[in-house]
Amino acid sequence: MDVLLVAVGGALGSVGRYWCSGLVARLFGESFPWGTVIVNIVGSFVIGLVAALALPEGRFLLPTNARLFLMFGICGGFTTFSSFSLQTLNLLRDGEWLLAGANVSLSLVLCLLATWLGLVAGVIVNR
Template identity: 60%
Template sequence: MISLPNTLVVYLSIAAGSALGGVGRYWCSGVAARLFGETFPWGTLLVNVAGSFLIGFFATLTGPDGRIFAGSTVRQFVMLGVFGGFTTFSSFSLQTLNLVQDGELLHAGSNIVGSIMLCLVAVWLGHILALSINTMKWI
């Protein structure tokens, strides 16, 4: 059996997670576009809010005081790979710039405020939910 250096394993796990997250982002954005239309970047907003919630939840649930142990490679796979590939702040930035360049200043401002505020609330809610699971007494 071939043994890979730990650094290579970490890079490969992050790459695999990024691929999964990217596919998830593409799917979610497509669903949002079909449901709500494409005049506002609803898919990107949805993905960023969901990704913020999930990373807050996972980081707290698997952190040093968390209920579930996850090794550093697993945490890197999920948080850097999957959630890094899933969230789209680079897309957010480009879409907001396009809205500004198209003179859609209200949409651009709404996208900025909505993304920042909703993602901060989502990461906090994920953190709170995981804290409640961490302190739950199992019968």
């Protein structure tokens, strides 16, 4: 049952990633992989929020299957390190060293910040 929950959540997350990154690409263009950056920031925030809300002292003690569905399934399917890696390598291949460095830096810093903000938001909700 756990595998099915992760699979369904992953499918939903993947469809959400496809829709969201496509929307961002249409709005901002495709010269820089903003869609992947935004998806990974949002996914990082959500996983941090769910992790904080699901703590034993949290307001929403989620059962294991709900955590699997949300964190491993939806968030795992929604965020995409493989796309980030390929887009960064493509930028490097095209000689876009500055954009490749910006992609790595923005993704690392903003995703860590988003995860931390999600945890902080969850702690605030838990009060």
